[in-house]
Amino acid sequence: MEPLPDLATLPDDDLKRLIDEYTQEEQEVSYRRRLLHGKIDILRAELVARLQKTAGRSVLDQVDVASLTEILTGKASPPAV
Numbered sequence: 001m002e003p004l005p006d007l008a009t010l011p012d013d014d015l016k017r018l019i020d021e022y023t024q025e026e027q028e029v030s031y032r033r034r035l036l037h038g039k040i041d042i043l044r045a046e047l048v049a050r051l052q053k054t055a056g057r058s059v060l061d062q063v064d065v066a067s068l069t070e071i072l073t074g075k076a077s078p079p080a081v
Contacts, residue, residue, distance in 0.1 A: 038072045
């Protein structure tokens with residue numbers, strides 16, 4: 001991560017540009033983080049299901065894991081900014 005420039009000497013337009021760049025970068029990181037959390041949730045749910053099997057049925061039988069997996073594998077496009 002690079003240090004911030006001397007803010008006292010930075011023109012207003014450059015300051016606004018930096019704000020826009022960092023905001024865009026934060027949104028991209030946030031989107032990636034949400035995808036990773038979704039994948040982790042699916043994996044944890046599968047692990048719990050395996051540990052809590054009752055009569056050979058998974059607790060995920062009522063959850064559309066295939067659809068969630070498709071969304072989280074990047075087949076869904078990120079939100080427009």
